[in-house]
Amino acid sequence: MSKILTAIVIIIANLATPAAALQTAPIAGSARTAPIQQIVIHATGGPDCNAKRSFRSGTLAGITQYFTDNQHRISIHYIIDRNGDVVRMVPEQQIAHHVRGHNANSIGIELINDGDGHDQFAAAQITALIALLRELLPRYQLTAAALKSHAELDDSWLDCGKQRIKRKQDPGAAFPWQQVKQELTAPAAPVITIPPPLPAPPPPVVIPPELKSPLFAVRQRQQHINALVAVDREFRQRERVVNANLSLVFNDRQDAAIALATPGDEDRQAQLQETLAQLNQREAELRRELLGILQVQENAKAAIRHLRNIH
Ligand SMILES: [Zn+2]
Incomplete structure (x- = not known):
């Protein structure tokens, strides 16, 4: 989990006009x-x-x-x-x-x-x-x-x-x-924080056929349950990270919208429009990522329930 956290680097895209020589x-x-x-x-x-x-x-x-x-x-x-x-x-x-x-x-x-x-x-x-x-x-x-x-x-x-x-x-x-x-x-164009995507999720949760057998060793079944619990825990952490990134995007979008309402030169307004478009796109990506994460959690929970119900 800490790997995921350290992998979440927030890119600060400074959209200010480049400095003259x-x-x-x-x-x-x-x-x-x-x-x-x-x-x-x-x-x-x-x-x-x-x-x-x-x-x-x-x-x-x-x-x-x-x-x-x-x-x-x-x-x-x-x-x-x-x-x-x-x-x-x-x-x-x-x-x-x-x-x-x-x-x-x-x-x-x-x-x-x-x-x-x-x-x-x-x-x-x-x-x-x-x-x-x-x-x-x-x-x-x-x-x-x-x-x-x-x-x-x-x-x-x-x-x-x-x-x-x-x-x-x-x-x-x-x-x-x-x-x-x-x-x-006048307020300067806001500094935008666009969070990067999370690392690719592990393959879908699959219950090996032998685990479905009632004769299968209890201890081995417990190991699989533990692994699934770990997957669920990891994906709840991922969910928190994506939600935190979503609120960064919401805040930046609000800043950009407020800045856009303030009169400014054409370049600045165009830059702000571009920023808003980027933020909307990032929000859509994060929402898709969140749906995938919730699906993995759901699968893991279903598999755990299934394994626990085998006697
Ligand atoms: Zn002088």
């Missing part, structure tokens, strides 16, 4: 002096007194190189490219220098974007950002309220001769705050 370009920061309370969103582009250098996003490789070359002056924890690729630089446990006056208690995320309010943030980039935030927020027991724009945390101004320009405006008006916050508050 993650690279590292490690840079050492200084030791944290305060717990992490804010996550600051940046865009790589920003204003410059020189109009030619103003609001230029740069490339992932170029920005990574820039942070590497200037690491004692300016640094960041993560950079996310337009295609969703992520570069990790300063470890989260260390301070990076990305926002005046708020470095000690914050994590900084740069998005490759002009930051001018016109350059739209690519869907793949926002998906990667949300995936990263879904992982960061619970780790530091934060909510979407911990998300801050660089612009709101830095009030300094650039003096460009006749003109003064707000020095930090990122991530800019094109950043989809509402979408990001909404998706972070």
Whole structure:
């Protein structure tokens, strides 16, 4: 029986969107002096007194190189490219220098974007950002309220001769705050547990003809009865396992149905529909398995009764 129990491995099929490519370009920061309370969103582009250098996003490789070359002056924890690729630089446990006056208690995320309010943030980039935030927020027991724009945390101004320009405006008006916050508050697609089938049952219970003879030795008959009792016991255990798996399927189906009722993007809804279909199919399989198990128990009990009635 323990063999059967150990054979029941629950497959956790993680249906979440696959993570974007993650690279590292490690840079050492200084030791944290305060717990992490804010996550600051940046865009790589920003204003410059020189109009030619103003609001230029740069490339992932170029920005990574820039942070590497200037690491004692300016640094960041993560950079996310337009295609969703992520570069990790300063470890989260260390301070990076990305926002005046708020470095000690914050994590900084740069998005490759002009930051001018016109350059739209690519869907793949926002998906990667949300995936990263879904992982960061619970780790530091934060909510979407911990998300801050660089612009709101830095009030300094650039003096460009006749003109003064707000020095930090990122991530800019094109950043989809509402979408990001909404998706972070919506429940993620549930993790589905699909139990595997049980090992094949033993062949049907057959009473050897000689056992039917009243002259057959009582002791031998008792051995057969004991074997049948063991079969019955094993199949009652199998019944419990299948019932436990059925309730897992019921719970997951309920989670999936609730998640499906919550608005979400097309991919997520399609994934949930697919999950529901898988769960329905698994339920049908488990029900068939249960019927087979009950039949074996029934046969074993009938055979036991028969053997006991021979005198
Ligand atoms: Zn910034």
